[in-house]
Amino acid sequence: MQTTTQTPPTSSTELSDYKIVPRRHYGRLLSSLIILGLLGALIHAFANGDIEWSVVGRFLTAKAILWGLGNTVLMSILAMILGVVLGVVFAIMRMSSNSVLRYVAKGYIWFFRGTPIILQLLLWFNLALVFPTLGIPGVFEARTVDVMVPFVAALLGLGINQGAYTAEVVRGGLLSVDNGQYEAAMSIGMTRLKSLRRIVLPQAMRVILPPIGNETISMIKMTSLASVIQYSEILHNAQNIYYANARVMELLIVAGIWYLVVVTIMSFGQRMLERRFARGSGRVDH
Amino acid sequence: MSFIVQGKSVVKKFGDFVALDHVDIDIENGEVVCIVGPSGSGKSTLLRCINQLEKIDGGGLWVDGELVGYRIAGSALHELDDKQIARQRLATGMVFQRFNLFPHMTALENIIEGPIQVLKRSPQECREQALELLERVGLSDKANAYPVELSGGQQQRVAIARALAMRPRLMLFDEPTSALDPELVGEVLQVMRDLARSGMSMIVVTHELGFAREVANRVVFMDAGQIVETGAPEEILMYPRNERTRGFISAVLN
Numbered sequence: 138m139q140t141t142t143q144t145p146p147t148s149s150t151e152l153s154d155y156k157i158v159p160r161r162h163y164g165r166l167l168s169s170l171i172i173l174g175l176l177g178a179l180i181h182a183f184a185n186g187d188i189e190w191s192v193v194g195r196f197l198t199a200k201a202i203l204w205g206l207g208n209t210v211l212m213s214i215l216a217m218i219l220g221v222v223l224g225v226v227f228a229i230m231r232m233s234s235n236s237v238l239r240y241v242a243k244g245y246i247w248f249f250r251g252t253p254i255i256l257q258l259l260l261w262f263n264l265a266l267v268f269p270t271l272g273i274p275g276v277f278e279a280r281t282v283d284v285m286v287p288f289v290a291a292l293l294g295l296g297i298n299q300g301a302y303t304a305e306v307v308r309g310g311l312l313s314v315d316n317g318q319y320e321a322a323m324s325i326g327m328t329r330l331k332s333l334r335r336i337v338l339p340q341a342m343r344v345i346l347p348p349i350g351n352e353t354i355s356m357i358k359m360t361s362l363a364s365v366i367q368y369s370e371i372l373h374n375a376q377n378i379y380y381a382n383a384r385v386m387e388l389l390i391v392a393g394i395w396y397l398v399v400v401t402i403m404s405f406g407q408r409m410l411e412r413r414f415a416r417g418s419g420r421v422d423h
Numbered sequence: 424m425s426f427i428v429q430g431k432s433v434v435k436k437f438g439d440f441v442a443l444d445h446v447d448i449d450i451e452n453g454e455v456v457c458i459v460g461p462s463g464s465g466k467s468t469l470l471r472c473i474n475q476l477e478k479i480d481g482g483g484l485w486v487d488g489e490l491v492g493y494r495i496a497g498s499a500l501h502e503l504d505d506k507q508i509a510r511q512r513l514a515t516g517m518v519f520q521r522f523n524l525f526p527h528m529t530a531l532e533n534i535i536e537g538p539i540q541v542l543k544r545s546p547q548e549c550r551e552q553a554l555e556l557l558e559r560v561g562l563s564d565k566a567n568a569y570p571v572e573l574s575g576g577q578q579q580r581v582a583i584a585r586a587l588a589m590r591p592r593l594m595l596f597d598e599p600t601s602a603l604d605p606e607l608v609g610e611v612l613q614v615m616r617d618l619a620r621s622g623m624s625m626i627v628v629t630h631e632l633g634f635a636r637e638v639a640n641r642v643v644f645m646d647a648g649q650i651v652e653t654g655a656p657e658e659i660l661m662y663p664r665n666e667r668t669r670g671f672i673s674a675v676l677n
Binding site: 330340414416 | 474476506510512515516519521523525526527537540541542582585586589
């Protein structure tokens, strides 16, 4: 305390002569240094470990890997579309005044949330054991083993399971919309279904989208479970390669890199979508 | 004489609570009726029964000559389905206390939504009509504003335009100014006043006794689910005969 005093300066112009010293965030600085150090150690360990990085580089764009990547993305998108469609339908059924629809929806959600996804995949894949043929007698019939190829079994297993979860997400979104919106929609002559489609669902999207984005990302990784029914997604193909060349770690890293790339792109897309559905909410999220 | 609304012994219950207790009401075409009364007296419920946001438990309601919610066949009343109820609702336009504009649509989109989606009119025609309506409620410059960018008074005026776009035969107002800041009440009442002058049939649930006195052809006082007194505005508001009416009006004025 030499020259400083706590009395206010006589005029406000005097204050503007002072230099503002920003607050120092020593904690942030220190923790950043620690994290950088640990990261460095990790990179060092992997660089010197028994990993052939040239193998990683070579297989990153191998045909089988890219083919598997394509299948992973395709299956994620298709299963998610099926899941969202089923989710919306069953959420609306679950909230219907029709008790038959309500109980059907409850049963669906109960069954498909209540059993492991891997079990459901195996059930679909082995459906031929129960029903050797599928179809309507006289109209068309097919051997189940010809229909339930890995692609179809994976799509049904993943999509229908996803629908059960999405139904609950959508229901939460629909409940979040003010009842006055239904009333306003009906007061201009809309039926209940049209009110849902034109007025309530678009508003519910703001609440529904973040968890759906989350589940899409989770779906990308869940497709790897379809490897147990021989669907040739990226992990399945990576495994097939390392069974042959014994480069286990290298191929797992290749698959890991591709998963991260896809998930990063998806996260970006999710942000764009959320911004679009935030219209009129008076809030822009960053 | 033709009636836009006729109610015969209308009963509405919520559980054990009797919201409407054998209400009889007749409203003529072109009439402006203000319903006043303490909260919980059944005013809003009556309005909501007229456009079928609530289903009545007894008696009968006719709107624009049609029995509300049922079809008569022989000696039986058949409940109408969702589509038919939606069609019956077209006779009435509703303005809510809390505006209930669609927040994900601009003012213009709010107004053209019903005409395009329900009445299947051409988008071009609907847009022109909407701009005319916006001008009528004094909001020509707000066509592309989202509800969140509008004041309460402006939102309520858009809501009135949205209801008018459906060309209803009867407009229902459920405490249209109760959620507004005091300085915004006037602009909404002005729009309603103009509408009344244009010959529109209106039922207004309100606490604005000044508005009722100036605009209404008739004032209805309700209490405890019953219509206690009905008559010309000066009659009800200045010289009420009933004890309960007197009590309510002096409470509101003081």
